[in-house]
Amino acid sequence: MSLLMGIDLGTSSVKALLMDVHGKTYGIAQQHYDIDVPRKDWAEQSPERWWTATADTIRKLFAETGANPNRVTGLGLSGQMHGLVTLDAQGTPVRPAIIWSDQRSKKQVARINDMLERMNLTGETMNKASTGFALSSLLWIKENEPEHYAAIRSIVLPKDYIRYKLTGRIACEATDASSSLAFNTRGRQWLYPLIEALGIAAALFPECREPFEIAGEITADAAWETGLRTGTSVVYGGADQCMQAVGNGVVEPGRIISNIGTGGQVAAMVADPVYDPQWRMNSFCHIHPGSWAIQGSNLNSGLALKWLKDNVLQAADFNGLMEMCAQVEAGSEGVLFLPYLIGERTPHMDADARAGFLGMTLRHRTEHLVKAVLEGVVYALRDSLELMEEQGIRAGQVIASGGGAKHRLWLQCQADIFGKPVYTTKVQEEACVGAAIVAGTGVGEYRSVREGCGQVVALDERYYEPDPRNQELYDHYHGLFKQIYLRNRELFKNWTVNA
Ligand SMILES: Nc1ncnc2c1ncn2[C@@H]1O[C@H](COP(=O)(O)OP(=O)(O)O)[C@@H](O)[C@H]1O
Ligand SMILES: O=C(CO)[C@@H](O)[C@H](O)COP(=O)(O)O
Numbered sequence: 187m188s189l190l191m192g193i194d195l196g197t198s199s200v201k202a203l204l205m206d207v208h209g210k211t212y213g214i215a216q217q218h219y220d221i222d223v224p225r226k227d228w229a230e231q232s233p234e235r236w237w238t239a240t241a242d243t244i245r246k247l248f249a250e251t252g253a254n255p256n257r258v259t260g261l262g263l264s265g266q267m268h269g270l271v272t273l274d275a276q277g278t279p280v281r282p283a284i285i286w287s288d289q290r291s292k293k294q295v296a297r298i299n300d301m302l303e304r305m306n307l308t309g310e311t312m313n314k315a316s317t318g319f320a321l322s323s324l325l326w327i328k329e330n331e332p333e334h335y336a337a338i339r340s341i342v343l344p345k346d347y348i349r350y351k352l353t354g355r356i357a358c359e360a361t362d363a364s365s366s367l368a369f370n371t372r373g374r375q376w377l378y379p380l381i382e383a384l385g386i387a388a389a390l391f392p393e394c395r396e397p398f399e400i401a402g403e404i405t406a407d408a409a410w411e412t413g414l415r416t417g418t419s420v421v422y423g424g425a426d427q428c429m430q431a432v433g434n435g436v437v438e439p440g441r442i443i444s445n446i447g448t449g450g451q452v453a454a455m456v457a458d459p460v461y462d463p464q465w466r467m468n469s470f471c472h473i474h475p476g477s478w479a480i481q482g483s484n485l486n487s488g489l490a491l492k493w494l495k496d497n498v499l500q501a502a503d504f505n506g507l508m509e510m511c512a513q514v515e516a517g518s519e520g521v522l523f524l525p526y527l528i529g530e531r532t533p534h535m536d537a538d539a540r541a542g543f544l545g546m547t548l549r550h551r552t553e554h555l556v557k558a559v560l561e562g563v564v565y566a567l568r569d570s571l572e573l574m575e576e577q578g579i580r581a582g583q584v585i586a587s588g589g590g591a592k593h594r595l596w597l598q599c600q601a602d603i604f605g606k607p608v609y610t611t612k613v614q615e616e617a618c619v620g621a622a623i624v625a626g627t628g629v630g631e632y633r634s635v636r637e638g639c640g641q642v643v644a645l646d647e648r649y650y651e652p653d654p655r656n657q658e659l660y661d662h663y664h665g666l667f668k669q670i671y672l673r674n675r676e677l678f679k680n681w682t683v684n685a
Pocket of ligand 2: 196198627
């Protein structure tokens with residue numbers, strides 16, 4: 187039977203998955219990497235490091251499964267969104283990639299947003315600019331690193347670089363391109379009037395296609411580095427949020443995803459170009475022309491727990507932390523964590539917002555801080571869920587996904603704080619599975635993405651009910667959580683000397 191490969195270039199690791207066309211997983215391999223923070227507010231990763239990690243991971247996957255590369259009929263890619271990879275005339279990265287969590291481009295964001303309003307283009311972008319979006323980062327390079335800017339011949343988003351290394355073809359696709367802000371999200375093409383008004387050459391933006399189209403074939407060099415067969419078909423793939431939606435079977439309206447990756451999102455698919463007129467959420471292209479994803483984008487989800495684990499507690503692993511706080515009561519005995527370590531998008535769109543613990547007394551111990559971080563992350567997701575409902579999008583089912591769905595405590599916390607049952611799918615590594623389904627559609631294993639989802643994705647029978655005893659308490663703390671930001675917003679703006 188044919189096999190499909192899905193690769194997800196995440197923010198904390200790259201994962202590769204092999205499955206058969208019915209969704210039976212043959213194996214998953216992973217390699218971790220860090221975010222580089224060379225200066226305050228910067229967040230960068232090396233595209234070359236992504237590539238060596240990806241090639242190693244694919245080789246490891248073949249070694250561990252013993253699968254024959256000749257059986258792989260299609261490969262699809264999923265990737266962290268928004269980031270900017272700059273390529274020179276030889277296709278070599280000009281500088282490290284500026285990724286989604288970078289905050290250096292606040293001035294450029296303000297200017298782009300002014301321009302969007304003046305040119306009346308917000309109906310096309312369906313978003314306002316944020317720091318870490320590729321267009322904001324590119325304008326920052328233009329204004330601050332002219333020698334680098336002069337060397338750029340094309341720009342792509344993170345997973346597009348991996349596709350280029352696999353196939354030799356430089357290109358983008360609509361779901362991720364719509365997260366760059368240089369894109370007409372309504373019309374699914376680059377937004378040249380905006381690009382040109384910012385003094386950026388339109389030629390830097392390569393051709394932009396659809397996720398399930400075949401982009402090319404594995405080159406001999408890539409085959410040598412990865413163990414894949416030369417000539418294997420590679421589809422364009424898509425943004426991780428889109429591929430995750432496919433891997434959760436969310437290819438039509440009615441289900442909402444709550445994702446805890448490095449960032450966090452509450453997202454739904456809509457069949458109309460819906461966006462929040464107050465710009466508290468994001469709307470991006472979904473898998474097919476005529477479909478969009480509307481999402482609450484929280485920047486500090488798994489990232490906040492990872493920060494606590496690595497920078498504060500120097501703990502060995504996530505499971506150990508989760509067990510440490512398993513006995514702490516709902517509400518962490520009054521400790522609240524505001525998770526805005528790198529600012530926040532939904533609902534505040536404020537790169538200056540900052541994190542903190544509040545409400546501590548002599549009684550509190552490490553385990554309360556851990557639980558408060560889990561809860562703080564979910565309060566932020568609840569902000570997104572409430573905005574989603576404000577847009578008229580009702581959640582028939584909330585499906586949890588991402589690394590945060592690996593532990594029952596975080597799943598129960600979501601059910602309790604949302605006040606809704608939370609489901610998971612039987613799928614492991616949903617973004618990889620989504621990418622594999624899209625690959626299967628591109629190479630003709632499935633007649634449609636929907637048919638692929640039908641064959642591969644099923645909900646787990648086990649789900650998490652909200653505990654009625656915790657509802658009032660969590661409503662109260664979520665109210666405090668919102669107030670803490672609102673009452674400190676002005677202080678955050680002037681937090682740092684010489685900021
Ligand atoms: N066993 C676990 N228990 C709780 N949280 C976990 C566990 N494993 C991973 N996580 C959380 O998931 C995050 C990584 O999620 P993932 O979806 O793999 O991220 P990305 O796609 O950004 O690389 C970690 O930072 C951590 O907060
Ligand atoms: O900003 C966003 C989505 O809008 C980010 O969440 C990136 O798409 C990275 O995803 P993860 O690596 O955290 O899953």
